[in-house]
Amino acid sequence: MTNAEQLADNILKAAGSGLKNYTMQKTRQEIIDAAKKGIEANDALVEALKAVHEAGRMSENSRAQYMAEIALNALKLSGAE
Secondary structure, eight states, X not given: OOHHHHHHHHXXXXXGGGXXXXXXXXXXXXXXXXXHHHHHHHHHHHHHHHHHHHHXXXXXXXXHHHHHHHHHHHXXXXXXX
């Protein structure tokens, strides 16, 4: 079971009868999809923070180019591009 699936199951258990008007499988899949997006965004943020750390060791021109590439990759992952 993935982290997203575990999160969905925990949310559904906590909601209990509050979800009586929803199809459990559809609701679970929507939660999984949202959790995956959150996990991907977190992963992109971690990579961006690693890039900031690495950029501190580079020349100014190299750092700017590297940061621009990381920002573009983060946008691609988030779907905002």
